[in-house]
Amino acid sequence: MIGEIKELNLPSLLESVDQAASEAENFARQNGFDDSALSAIDMAMREAVANAVKHGNKLDESKRVEIVFINLQKGLEITIRDFGKGFDVDEVPDPTNPENLLKANGRGILFMRAFMEEVEWSNHETGGTVVKMCKLR
Amino acid sequence: MAELNISERQAGDITILDMDGKVTIGEGSVALRNTIRRLLGEGKKKILLNLAGVGYIDSSGIGELVSSFTAVNKEGGQLKLLNLTQKIQDLLAITKLLTVFDVYESEGDALSGYN
Secondary structure, eight states: OTTOEEEEEEESSTHHHHHHHHHHHHHHHHTTOOHHHHHHHHHHHHHHHHIIIIIISTTOTTSEEEEEEEEOSSEEEEEEEOOSOOOOGGGSOOTTSGGGTTOSSOOHHHHHHHHOSEEEEEEOTTSSEEEEEEEEO | OOSEEEEEEEETTEEEEEEEEEEOTTHHHHHHHHHHHHHHHTTOOEEEEEEEEEEEEOHHHHHHHHHHHHHHHHTTOEEEEEOOOHHHHHHHHHTTGGGTSOEESOHHHHHHTOO
């Protein structure tokens, strides 16, 4: 149903990554997204929530991860907020630069951009990072 | 059941790791890391990762493949990849890591690729 909203509030645990991905898949499936889109949403969702839990909230179980799914006419919009110190996405090194290819980390943002048509990051006015991404229909 | 099961077999001085499951943040990535560390500790430096049974990998898992590759290289060994699913191939293409790893579709070809 267009306009349907679902909200999640999860602890900063690695297990939340699986839970969030599962909820995203269910929400997307119920709203008519095909298997290819579900796979892309799953991939991007896992990366976004893993970033929020690990890099944003630094696995601090007292901090939560807030997630909102909205079924829009144009596609599925997902917003993920953490309560960390925030970061500047433009300062994240490009993992595909030859000098960064052998680094162990730093590919999550690349995957999110690869699998969702729209991804943007902002710092919440009361703290933390908000990532908003959309899978178009 | 564990996220990632790793079975080990030998082909001469090459250790083949048949991997089955997910290589993702947490348990799966740690299982791979621990296995590679142990093999290097045992002096086994020619390692072939058979990824035929790996249906899912995330950026953390890709990072673990890279860490394994660099750890083995550092010890003067060689780490190669066998039987990538289309999904993993796509991820390695996105990350430009297909230019880094030696990737094979046949075990025989992979084994012949070691010095």
